[in-house]
Amino acid sequence: MFAPFKEYLEEELFNRFDLRSRSIPAGLESNVSARGKNPATIQSWCYQSEQLRKIRYSYIDAGETAQVFNSVIYPAHKYDVPLLGVDFLSFGKKKILIVMDFQPLFRDRAYVDKYIEPMAEIRDKYNELAQNLEMKFYDANQYFSKYLLFAKLDSETVVNSLFPAFQEYLELYWQMLDQAEPLTKPEDIQRIVEAQKEYDQYSAERDPAHGLFSSYFGSEWSEKFLYEFLFEDASPLAVSAPKH
Ligand code: BLA
Secondary structure (H helix, E strand, O other): OOOOHHHHHHHHHHHHOOEEEEOOOOOOOEEEEEOOOOOOOEEEEEOOOOEEEEEEEEEEEEOOOOEEEEEEEEEEOOOOOOEEEEEEEEOOEEEEEEEEEEOOOOOOOHHHHHHHHHHHHHOOOOOHEEEOOOOOOOEEEEEOOOEEEEEOOOOOOOOOHHHHHHHHHHHHEEEEHHOOOOOOHHHHHHHHHHHHHHHHHHHHHHHOHHHHHHHHOOHHHHHHHHHHHHHOOOOOOOOOOOOO
């Protein structure tokens, strides 16, 4: 169901960047569920380029039961550009959750003006995809912007309006990257290293996918997938923040 999104992202990446493969730890590139009557497969891809230090995307295909397209793009540490986050999920044709955002590393006015405000014009064209839903797992004020696409949809037709939105957000993201001035001071770069690492820690601890992965692939594989691939800069030993 989200295959066209994955293919479009792939085409864009290959056309615009000189990509090199980035290794995925053995056993985590793909998996097939041995459980339940609906076979589920997960497959992941990971690349890097001069401007993007980690580009990852995964596709879960459990037929009618679940289709998931999930991706995060991490710019090189010399850029303070937000991360690009995509999480499109469909559980049966009627329960569809879509999230797409430029995930901000900082929240100060200058940062928001530079990297978040430009999203407003696109966001305003897609009201049906930005429903101001409350977040249960994450904190909307951490690593999410006010112009994220976040919607619960109940028909595939609505997903059609997602495709142009996806294309426009991507286009804007590439533009921002192109215009970004690389940081040169080691302490400025270190600040990005820390912020991206905190994003991984935060995301690994909050990710609501753990249950989904565990049910298909077992909790041991899921834990490895989260901490060694999806959010590899997170430490599983860190004391988790209380969940609410
Ligand atoms: C929600 N994401 C979810 C849920 C699942 C996943 C199962 C809960 C759906 C429900 O409410 O029933 C699934 N997350 C995944 C999968 C992967 C993953 C399969 O990381 C990995 C392959 N999530 C992201 C990214 C964003 C994101 C990059 O991984 C940002 C765009 C957002 N996912 C996001 C949000 C919610 C969500 C905001 C709603 C959670 C909430 O209400 O707090």
